[in-house]
Amino acid sequence: xxxxxxxxxxxxxxxTTGPSIRVDPxxxxxxxxxxxxxxxxxxxxxxxxxxERQSGAFNGPTGPTAxxxxxxxxxxxxxxxxxxxxxxxxxxxxxxxxxxxxxTVESGSGVLVAFSTSPTQVLIGxxxxxxxxxxxxxxxxxxxxxxxxxxxxxxxGQLIRAAASEYRRTPLVFLxxxxxxxxxxxxxxxxxxxxxxxxxxxxxxxxASRSSGTSVVLAIFVGSFSNVAAFVxxxxxxxxY
Numbered sequence: 001x002x003x004x005x006x007x008x009x010x011x012x013x014x015x016t017t018g019p020s021i022r023v024d025p026x027x028x029x030x031x032x033x034x035x036x037x038x039x040x041x042x043x044x045x046x047x048x049x050x051x052e053r054q055s056g057a058f059n060g061p062t063g064p065t066a067x068x069x070x071x072x073x074x075x076x077x078x079x080x081x082x083x084x085x086x087x088x089x090x091x092x093x094x095x096x097x098x099x100x101x102x103x104t105v106e107s108g109s110g111v112l113v114a115f116s117t118s119p120t121q122v123l124i125g126x127x128x129x130x131x132x133x134x135x136x137x138x139x140x141x142x143x144x145x146x147x148x149x150x151x152x153x154x155x156x157g158q159l160i161r162a163a164a165s166e167y168r169r170t171p172l173v174f175l176x177x178x179x180x181x182x183x184x185x186x187x188x189x190x191x192x193x194x195x196x197x198x199x200x201x202x203x204x205x206x207x208a209s210r211s212s213g214t215s216v217v218l219a220i221f222v223g224s225f226s227n228v229a230a231f232v233x234x235x236x237x238x239x240x241y
Contacts, residue, residue, distance in 0.1 A: 013102035
């Protein structure tokens, strides 16, 4: 699984994993030049674009005569992946994460391509989103509220402001509190490994190994124990703090 593409065509994920289909093409030796317009290979000399003229990534590509790769295919092929980032892949759980990641990248690439072809339309969309955010921000109250009484109605903006102020005042404290989830992560991994050793569970997992839904259910089941323990501990620490 690779991530990368040229800036003019956008970017995204390229899955090169199997199953693959082997193709053995017929090798045809082509001439260096074609002068006769009636020659069956006259298309080699065509200097225009092979497709409709458009802007950005939708423009028709140029023909083989305009590309060095036509005369030197091997060096061009060796350099295809020189700048691509390899995305680690694995079991069905990793595939689900990669699917979400690649979907997000694809959406971002679509916006980039749309901006290169129609910047006005994208800018109008951005302005509408900014207006909506500004409207929602103005719908709440960002003022400071007194601590007492503790039980009182507070607006969303007041809660966000108070939380941001507290995080900014003592960031190290909250970072240390959050590290409780690190041992919880280890416990979750250990529980998952132990469940793989249970005969019935291991047989079920091997039977449904390609199902991402099964992986999600297993992750929720295993992670709930350590997550609840960490959640209770963090709540107790925050309450004491």
